[in-house]
Amino acid sequence: MEDPPPEINLVSLNCWGLKYISKLRRERLSEIGRQLAIASPQPHIVALQECWTEEDYLSIRRQTRFILPYGKFYHSAALGGGLAILSRWPIEESSMFRYPLNGRPTAFWRGDWYVGKGVACAKIRYGPAPKQVIEVFNTHTHADYEGARPDNSYSCHRAAQSWEIAKLMRGAAERGHLVLAMGDFNMIPMSLEHQLVTNVSAVRDVWRVLHPDSSLGPSHHLAEQARRRPVPTAEFNIQENGAASDGPYNTWRWSKSRQNLLGPGKPPVPVSPDTPDPLGKRLDYIFAGAGDIHALGGGWVVKRANVGMMMRHPVLSCSLSDHFSVEATLTFHPHHQPPPSPSPDSDANRRESSITATATLQTAQQQQQYHQPPDESITAAASPTTEKSRTDSAVHNGAYLQLQSPAPSSTNILDTTYQAQLDTFLDPSSSDADALPADAYDAVLALIRSYTAREERQLTWRARHFFAALAVAIACLVGVWFTPSGNNYISFILVLVSSLSLTAGTVDGLMALLFFRSELKALKEFEWEVRNARAISFGGGVEEIEFQDGPSGKRIQ
Incomplete structure (x- = not known):
């Protein structure tokens, strides 16, 4: 290897x-x-x-x-x-x-x-x-x-x-x-x-x-x-x-x-x-x-x-x-x-805090200059003067958009940036990709409920269509039985209607039985998983069903 x-x-x-x-x-x-x-x-x-x-x-x-x-x-x-x-x-x-x-x-x-x-x-x-x-x-x-x-x-x-x-x-x-x-x-x-x-x-x-x-x-x-x-x-x-x-x-x-x-x-x-x-x-x-x-x-x-x-x-x-x-x-x-953090009152810490405060102030001034809201993702690294001048001109004439953060070079990314990327995996809370917010879970559950209601309506309609088509097919065949001799064209039409009706109804019946029921069961699985994940993350959201365990009266969940 x-x-x-x-x-x-x-x-x-x-x-x-x-x-x-x-x-x-x-x-x-x-x-x-x-x-x-x-x-x-x-x-x-x-x-x-x-x-x-x-x-x-x-x-x-x-x-x-x-x-x-x-x-x-x-x-x-x-x-x-x-x-x-x-x-x-x-x-x-x-x-x-x-x-x-x-x-x-x-x-x-x-x-x-x-x-x-x-x-x-x-x-x-x-x-x-x-x-x-x-x-x-x-x-x-x-x-x-x-x-x-x-x-x-x-x-x-x-x-x-x-x-x-x-x-x-x-x-x-x-x-x-x-x-x-x-x-x-x-x-x-x-x-x-x-x-x-x-x-x-x-x-x-x-x-x-x-x-x-x-x-x-x-x-x-x-x-x-x-x-x-x-x-x-x-x-x-x-x-x-x-x-x-x-x-x-x-x-x-x-x-x-x-x-x-x-x-x-x-x-x-x-x-x-x-x-x-x-x-x-x-x-x-x-x-x-x-x-x-x-x-x-x-x-x-x-x-x-x-x-x-x-x-x-x-x-x-x-x-x-x-x-x-x-x-x-x-x-x-x-x-x-990372090296040990200096004590809060150390000279090195005071110098670092001063540098950080200065960089933050410069970033805020740049954002105010371009009429942009503050963005926590902006780093303190300054862009070259020539690049800033070119961007200013482009923004002024409307040809380009102003970036809220400097675009990293495709050929030279600092090791500190690499380490910051690793830190997001070692400490997920340091990134913007934390646990899924509660409103996202709720949005997914709302989608499931809406789509479930649609599929239930479809299943009901197609099942009814199957039974209606079956009734029409039987009625047509009965009509053939009672059609007077010599009226072959009427018999032909009744048999044709019966066949087409039964075929269409059978297709819808199979769709209701096989596809829509299968999809509704998949939706139930999906909904349970989302509810369970939400409950683990935030508590609540899962319906607990209680049962009475025989004559002892013990309640289990």
């Missing part, structure tokens, strides 16, 4: 590889494989979503076989989950976990239920020590088809799926393994689903580690509007907000007339970095733990995070997917015990 690497390079990409639906699928996915093979730095682990066919998977594997010799294509449901994992190191174990709440078969035009969405799990050993193991979780959660509708029935699906993958990650972290969750989560930062992933499991959103003040969604989203920030530019959304979806750089988001300007032999169509980008958002994520810090003598921290795979096809001039990739580099940092 080779020595463990000092860094781990990660790539997550939604390939948009739907068979018969995605345009230029073969050409684009083949180019994706070529770009992965020549990428710098070389990726060590790649998670692919919407790679639906083994043909495309094998095409990518052939081109990346020298740098990513190991891989797994995951099978699920009737049409497959579209998930694949490529690795530099051997995959020791693999499994496909299907989500209990996973769309509806009645929405066949959306296809989520038919592809069996879930989590592709892989255990990868990167070193000889017992804890030098990575557990990778690759997923593509349910899409938000219904938008901001108050009765969005798919919100419960995504909440349940976020809960399930968070449980898997938490189990891997408790085993002392390095946890990586990658994929298209179809959620925006700091949403309910995002909180479930980061707070239920011991992982951090790698982008927010380096960009804690990045956007909370597209500019029209309520959470982002509350921050009262101008519409970002295309470049700012890529560099600072990590918006790998729906931005103007991606040609698949262009109008039809503009897409017609692309193609073999046609001149390139550039996009100005200053183009306003009101729709760009972050749906693709890499979440990472630190590993067993005590067993390894240190942990894995975030060195770099960026949006990648933004190049266009060399012949077709189109973007390689309707998403850009999310990429990150983790580096191993040894854990240093």
Whole structure:
């Protein structure tokens, strides 16, 4: 076994590889494989979503076989989950976990239920020590088809799926393994689903580690509007907000007339970095733990995070997917015990307090200058004067947004920052990813109750439809019996109505019996788990049923 690497390079990409639906699928996915093979730095682990066919998977594997010799294509449901994992190191174990709440078969035009969405799990050993193991979780959660509708029935699906993958990650972290969750989560930062992933499991959103003040969604989203920030530019959304979806750089988001300007032999169509980008958002994520810090003598921290795979096809001039990739580099940092704290009245402590107070005052003055509210995440490190001048000018003319905290360099992050990242795992209360707040539990329970009521109505309606259809079918057959001879066309119509009615009723009856009852039971399991977790964290919230134990009258719970 080779020595463990000092860094781990990660790539997550939604390939948009739907068979018969995605345009230029073969050409684009083949180019994706070529770009992965020549990428710098070389990726060590790649998670692919919407790679639906083994043909495309094998095409990518052939081109990346020298740098990513190991891989797994995951099978699920009737049409497959579209998930694949490529690795530099051997995959020791693999499994496909299907989500209990996973769309509806009645929405066949959306296809989520038919592809069996879930989590592709892989255990990868990167070193000889017992804890030098990575557990990778690759997923593509349910899409938000219904938008901001108050009765969005798919919100419960995504909440349940976020809960399930968070449980898997938490189990891997408790085993002392390095946890990586990658994929298209179809959620925006700091949403309910995002909180479930980061707070239920011991992982951090790698982008927010380096960009804690990045956007909370597209500019029209309520959470982002509350921050009262101008519409970002295309470049700012890529560099600072990590918006790998729906931005103007991606040609698949262009109008039809503009897409017609692309193609073999046609001149390139550039996009100005200053183009306003009101729709760009972050749906693709890499979440990472630190590993067993005590067993390894240190942990894995975030060195770099960026949006990648933004190049266009060399012949077709189109973007390689309707998403850009999310990429990150983790580096191993040894854990240093902090020195003993000086006494409160020591000279060193007084000097440190003075420096801290001065830095805090300078930060507050800078925030007041830019009309920004104080932010505890701001560090005392000052930006270079030239950078501040450039930013001042950009903010004045409205081209860029002012950052509330300096963006860390992608090539030079101080060891103190690395140590601070480890401290968030050693002392979770020092970070913003504490236990899930009570109102988040309540929001999940409200979603469960709302969706349960919907499914119960559906079950009742479809069960009634079955019995009504059965009655109609029997009535039609009785009518055939009493139809006078010679009126064959009437008999034919009655038999046809009977057959169609019974067929439709049977389908709805099976849906009520098999699907809706199954989904209601999954909702009960989900609700119990959330109530139980809330009770453990805050007390209350779980209904305790008392029983009387026989003639003794002893009460048990």
